[in-house]
Amino acid sequence: MKVRIKLISPLGSPPPGFDKFGIAAVDIDCEATLADTLARFDLTVQEPYMTLVNSETIVASERDRHVMGDGDEVTIFPPIQGG
């Protein structure tokens, strides 16, 4: 399955696997979870982050139970506030 990942406003340069704008497209196994998908990347330098799959928030405790679907779009974003 193919999924697209958007890393919003990363600290420093985006980690390997992302382009300079923080976009990545990856192939994942069927029945892979969101946690499996995120594990493909080194996100350790990032702050605690929040995740959307399409428009649905997947809280941290649910990431290893949320099964991905083909064509899903993952948005990874920090706890930013508006201004």
Add this chain to the structure above:
Amino acid sequence: MGWQQKVLRVDLTAGTAKQEPLNMDWAAKYLGQRGLATRYLMEEMDPTADPLSPENKLIFASGPLTGTMSPTGGRWSVVTKGALTGAIACSNSGGHFGGEMKLAGWDMIIFEGRAKSPVYLLIQDDKTELFDARKFIWGKTVWETEDLVKSRHQDPLIRVASIGQAGENLVRFACVINDRDRAAGRSGVGAVMGSKQLKAVALRGTKGVQPDNPKAFIKAVVAAQRKVAIAANSERLSKTGTMAMMDVTNSYGSLPTHNSRDVQFRNGDKVNYRAMVTPRRSDGQANLVTNKACFACTIGCGRISRIDPQHFSIQGKEQYKSALGGLEYESGFALAPLVGVDDIEAATFANAVCNEYGMDPISFGGSLAAAMELFEEGAISEKDTGGLKLNFGSADALVEAVEITGTGMGFGREIGLGSRLLCEKYKHPEFSMSVKGQEFPGYDGRAMQGMGLAYATSNRGACHLRASPFTDDFTYVRTEGKAKIVKDSQDKNAAVDSTGICAFAHGALDLADFAKQIDAACQGEWTAERLVKTGERIWNLERQFNLAAGFTVADDTLPQRILKDAAKTGAGKGRVSELSVMLPEYYELRGWDKKGVPKEVTLKRLDLA
């Protein structure tokens, strides 16, 4: 003392300016800026007065940390009864004007009455003088005004806060602009200034601010500076400004689009941060040039852009061809998705015109979006608009509309009424996406239930800065717990807005960090707990002003679209705002009765009885 303990009172009717001591009892209870100026306003004016009458007062106010080395300590506020809302208005600005006011030795400037003819005020430390603005800067743009005043008084370091033609023409969402592109933006404070025939305030200060305990102050400030310097939020704001939010709200489904008929914008990738930094095909340059910081700020969230020189909006208009203030999230959302426009250069141009003529881009965008809906629904036609085709998505319409609104030409005068009066005039009040007459910022209250409650209860009308339910709202589409999050953050933000420090430092500093700096700068035992109580006191004082002005529980609401029309997509798909569930809990937490009136016990607890 962090305070200079001096107020300048300017009677525009009499043409006089007098010094008076700051009320230090009030300073101890309301700090400065938003809180202290509201205390003065409540004491000195009838809240039922017409906001555009001489009976309204206009207060420029600094905080105890404004003008100090405290990180981001350059904030100042304009407090008055808002021309857009008729409610208490406090618009907070950055730049260098606030710091300069403090360095000139003034905590506050209170303007009262109305000048017989247009004037501007020049302050050079203790020396103050009103000058005739006729045949000089009246009728000029904000940018021209700033240049002319500096030139006439032969001092390039003078700081200027002024209104453009929008304020002179009483556009209901006119703002006060300082340092070319920093705005006391919301609620129509610029229209109040225009109604007083006060064109500009020019300042030059050469004094310092003397903290009460310099050694403790420097220790507290250095610790705070270090926190701000290493905070992830600071790095992000420096790099992307606030525009990173566009992708978040668009992905989540809380991006007000097409006058809030939609919550996601199909062409969001054309008007987001990535679009700002991607080199253009036309000239190989990116829209974003660099960032910009305000007084004492080490973050630098401000955006400096250059519009594509080949873009249709700036042909023959030299003033837009150099670097100028760029899009931030709020202006970006309002001048692009909200009106359906996917042309980032047109949105940047519209933002520049808002700065040049002195208009709030959020309310301009909201009013134009309402006009577009009126047009597309047939409530108005080209006959009404003077031939302007106000279709969603039209960059041509955006570019022309912003110019005629700023200059008060043709249908621009109608847009300048603000969405509420505009939609009432054309018999479709339901098209106005506003609370208490003030247009929505860039968050939809269906996916973001907490923000919906924050809009409904904001004392100055719909506002994204009065409360901070972002993290919970981006995690849970639910009503549970929102009332407490909104209430608590409203109190904290009211305190921060009264210190002289920027809300963006709040991302790195907790209230204890604020308290240590204030405690060292000012006499008195300042703690985080005292700041929270001060914020709650300010919130209730603002509420008292609004109740006295005639607002009721019926005004703590949202447009029917948000309450009855379910979101079509996104996290809130199928949901409406459940305000009726959250509001009673909010009143209870506030210690207000069912009509939203603070109970006697609440007022006594806050020393407001």
